[in-house]
Amino acid sequence: MSVERHYDREFVRTFFTSPTAVEGEDDSAKMIQSAAQLRGLKAPDVWVPDNEDATAPSMRDEGVENIISVVAEHGAEFPGEIHPRMVWHRERPTTRYQGFQHMLQIANPDNGAVEHIDGFVIPEVGDIDDWKKADEFFTIVENEYGLEEGSLSMSVIVESGEAELALGDLRAEMGKPSNNLERLFLLVDGEVDYSKDMRGMTPTGELPSWPELRHNTSRGASAAGLIAVDGPFDDIRDIEGYRERMIDNRAKGMIGIWSLTPSQVVEANTEPLPPQTGSWLLTAGDTDIELEQTNGKHIYDGDSVSLSVEDDDTHHLVVGSDEHTLDRDELRSELLKMTAYVPSMDDIVDSMEEFEAAKEAGKGAIAMTQSATLVIDGVEIDIETDRMWDEATYQAAMTPIALFQDVYEHRTDQHDELEDRYGADVVNRATQVGN
Template sequence: MDKRLHDRKFVRTFFTTPTAESGADDSAKKLRSAIELRGMQAPDVWVPDNEDATAPNMRDEGAENIAEVVAEKGDDFPGEIHPRVVWHRDSPETRYKGFQHMLEIADPENGAVENIDGFVIPEVGDIDDWKKADEFITIVENEYDLEEGSLAMSVIIESGSAELAMGKLREEMGKADNNLERLFLLVDGEVDYTKDMRAITPTGALPEWKELRHNTSRAASAAGCIAVDGPFDDIRDVEGYHDRITANNAMGMLGIWSLTPGQVVEANQSPLPPQDGYWTIEADGRTVELTEEDGVQVYNGDRIELEKEGDTYELEIGSEELQLSEEELVEELVDLTAYVPSMDDIVDSMEEFEAAKEAGKGAIAMTRATTVSIDGVEIDISSDRMWDEATYQAMMAPVALFQDVYENRPDQHDDLAELYSEDVVERAMEVGN
């Protein structure tokens, strides 16, 4: 079941929009604005949100608005469209209301269903509850003579029972009594999860819930789904949002909830390799990007100090002082520094390995070298990395993401060409094929 069952292999952005707002001349105004987003401002998955983002007394109108707006503009929207409907593991009434909204949105007479890719189901519980949602979607498909499984189902993990249910997916998917193969996204909802877990922090801030994110990423990998992190509420903290995305990417969770078009842009770009490669150094617990000056990587901070004393060097990192020979200093700097490759660098390395493999070599050494300057003292460093087939496949992940983006988001072609150049884009689309 590890194989992806949907066309999208990756989802970077999960963008929610209220479906109806009272007091406005047009209650669907925000839907009409969101469906016009293009390029890097447009999400991979757009979620007209007929649950938390929409007041309870506006949700019937919200379902009608979704159908109307998607019928009018859905053909041109570059991402997938997955409305979120109401649902709750403990409330049959709420589940039935969500079912009614799905029937409204998917009714072919309303003209939207051809551009509806699936539904997002919040507040799910144990695996039997997931099956109830799946069964309702199956009924919708049969009601309107749609192909069974044509509407994807994404769930939001907002309870301990839902988290435990993820561990049962592999044994349940594929059974004759369900259509759980329709599962697409597993989305963390840390706010309600915190409430369900009765968690308390001194400041009232949300816990990081790293274990939840890891468990969701693992379950998505095992079940052929895609993992998405929950919302990052501080919309002005771009650096914090970027750091969260970077941490998620390291555990295989490439998608994140986006609350604003600005967050969409950041989340669309962050998982992709950078335009230019750069060096970093670990400076007393902080990763610092070095500044390139005439081919030399310069450290300008005050957490590291370096002084040459005759044939030896005194290296200070925070409160630690080291007396080192030149050879020992080189080893220390190799350990402290790292290179973040650009897309061009990654493609170069992959092309080199492909050529070596074609020539019959199973492994080759790749050398990375530079000169580091600290307090005006320059030291040449270099390191070798052995590339074999496993390394190649691991490095294929960011390229595979790029290829998936390029194939599924033609509206971002110009942005990607501007970011990387036409030549790099063309070569990136060729490697691994």
């Protein structure tokens, strides 16, 4: 069954939430006032004025008024999409009704905000019937004000076992004439409430990582043509941990992640993009070490690997507790197993252009050569590897380029920063390759 999508974005890197009303402040809207004026890499792809968990229950009515006033004033200039988060709960009809009333208030064209709002985020959903209830409220809101059905997208936060199971029902349910679930946009993990629902515990009291949930959400999004987003990373000072989480997510096909602070927004906006420069990695044990490049050579500076020359063709290689006596060819072979190259944006574009030219000339596959000079303990060794490129390899390489093209198309406010990062020539070629 084909599903008509109501949005253009193929990727979302950042899902940034802001409290809609802060208690005890002269201006309760100060947090969303500040967020609405973010630009460039500091501005998220999706901004979520959060009228649920981030806002005290006693302040939520005021929070709705703040959403309306701030979005009416700044929404036209905000470079990302705007999706306020409403209250909802699969087991509480009064909470669902409150969220519905808030949606009606925000979507009223007389208030001047809805023309800048792309949709709403619905938390605490349950089984697929609960998703349909939310969808029906969207349809009622649209019909109440003469908006096109499906013009307000719906994103849900997967925070329960019921919601996780519902991911498997989406493909069959979307597109049925009895619902408007085609309006779905983001599937967002909410590991905190999910842990509570699942009664998950760890010895330290920290959240379980729930890799299964992230896999299932990514799979559900892929099957239904939606976009998957990981939940919040609470340790806002652990930038390296945040990066590692994003790397792990991308291996699952989940590009986007929740951002709690503007600094996390910058990290999440830049981390998924292809690197500015290429680098060689050396694996020592379970650790991948990025080699320092100096004068065209890639230098290892560490204690986990050592290399010495015994005579002209005999080398002594120590990796952890393992020792090897190798001739030069054997050493090259061993180092090739221990190394990997991380291509830059320029490298990826070069390879894709070369394959496109070969394909135009009638070739179905070509070999791409990658070489480097490694330096370990002052000993230099040249390595070289060939990788066969065919159509499947080309399409796989297209994923990071497609992300870049999507960003470039939808985030014109980031053009200058992207050109500063890669150079105007590389940016221009990257926007053209694959088209």
